[in-house]
Amino acid sequence: MVGAFFVELLYTLIVVFCCIVIAKHTRCLYNLSFHNGIKYFGEAFVFWGLGYIVRLVYIISLLYINSMNSIVLSIIHLAFEYLLTLGGFFLVYSLIWRLLDEMTSSFLAVRFRILSLHLLALALSLVDMAINTTQLLYIVQLFALGYAGILTYDHWKTSEKKSMKDTFASLYLIALCAAFIGYLVNYIAEFFIYQFPWVRFITYIFTSSVFAIIMYGVLRIVYSTAYCERCCPYTYNKKQEKKHGKKTRKA
Amino acid sequence: MAKKRERLEVIHDILRSIMDNKNAVKPTRLLYDSNLSPQMFKEYVEELQGKGFIEQKMIDEDKRLYSLTTKGFEFLQKYKTILALIQDFGL
Numbered sequence: 001m002v003g004a005f006f007v008e009l010l011y012t013l014i015v016v017f018c019c020i021v022i023a024k025h026t027r028c029l030y031n032l033s034f035h036n037g038i039k040y041f042g043e044a045f046v047f048w049g050l051g052y053i054v055r056l057v058y059i060i061s062l063l064y065i066n067s068m069n070s071i072v073l074s075i076i077h078l079a080f081e082y083l084l085t086l087g088g089f090f091l092v093y094s095l096i097w098r099l100l101d102e103m104t105s106s107f108l109a110v111r112f113r114i115l116s117l118h119l120l121a122l123a124l125s126l127v128d129m130a131i132n133t134t135q136l137l138y139i140v141q142l143f144a145l146g147y148a149g150i151l152t153y154d155h156w157k158t159s160e161k162k163s164m165k166d167t168f169a170s171l172y173l174i175a176l177c178a179a180f181i182g183y184l185v186n187y188i189a190e191f192f193i194y195q196f197p198w199v200r201f202i203t204y205i206f207t208s209s210v211f212a213i214i215m216y217g218v219l220r221i222v223y224s225t226a227y228c229e230r231c232c233p234y235t236y237n238k239k240q241e242k243k244h245g246k247k248t249r250k251a
Numbered sequence: 252m253a254k255k256r257e258r259l260e261v262i263h264d265i266l267r268s269i270m271d272n273k274n275a276v277k278p279t280r281l282l283y284d285s286n287l288s289p290q291m292f293k294e295y296v297e298e299l300q301g302k303g304f305i306e307q308k309m310i311d312e313d314k315r316l317y318s319l320t321t322k323g324f325e326f327l328q329k330y331k332t333i334l335a336l337i338q339d340f341g342l
Contacts (some may be wrong), residue, residue, distance in 0.1 A: 032326045111306065221339060
């Protein structure tokens with residue numbers, strides 16, 4: 001029981017840490033660019049991070065608080081499912097928002113779409129709660145990851161930039177495929193093959209690796225293109241340029 | 252036919268133009284550099300002022316100049332990062 005709890009705690013800590021790092025950096029870039037894709041992408045990880053925290057609370061409640069009210073437990077479970085489902089929806093939305101905005105980008109239309117995502121996630125979580133299962137959660141996550149994978153592949157394949165295939169985009173595509181396979185294996189193991197509890201452990205490794213890869217991608221972009229005081233053209237004047245030139249030649 | 256510029260690219264061009272003109276540029280010069288219609292230019296400049304990227308300085312009664320704020324400088328510094336994130340994740 002202690003071992004199981006330790007695994008759950010470690011898994012949650014890794015995922016939540018990755019989500020915080022991704023959300024923090026994307027938030028900074030959104031505050032500068034006001035780019036909706038960056039906003040929705042970051043929000044997906046905010047919802048996932050919160051979802052995993054609530055999930056840990058749910059597990060602690062199940063393992064250690066025997067006398068907990070079943071209604072409270074159901075509400076915690078509902079919150080966990082709602083947040084994870086919303087995370088999946090926002091990831092897909094970050095990839096298709098541009099297409100939807102081409103049709104109509106009025107303030108009300110955008111608000112309506114966001115509200116619809118929240119309501120759909122809530123409805124799906126309520127259905128899951130009513131039939132006392134997590135099947136819908138798995139199916140929605142599989143759909144979200146699969147669809148995000150197809151869209152990313154399409155973007156990767158049709159990108160005009162030739163060097164695109166050498167950037168993080170390839171690794172991101174692999175990460176999405178890995179997440180999809182991980183969820184699929186976990187779904188099959190949880191609902192159809194009951195005798196392999198270790199599959200859950202492997203899925204945890206898979207899932208946390210995917211979050212870590214995405215975090216690595218964000219950090220790589222942020223730090224590889226980071227502002228360099230010596231090289232930034234915007235702070236140049238001729239005096240500095242001469243100094244810089246001399247230093248480079250000497251080196 | 253030249254490809255239509257993305258919103259971010261237009262913002263970058265406007266901010267870059269101000270920077271290249273020693274951080275003080277007349278509206279007519281900025282309009283010329285930004286390569287936008289007067290209507291679109293007005294919308295962009297108002298948006299950039301509203302979001303705190305640029306500020307307007309009155310020199311005389313009828314002479315005004317645009318200059319970058321700290322946030323405007325920061326945008327120019329992080330422009331490549333923003334583009335890379337959008338490109339790599341297909342956002």
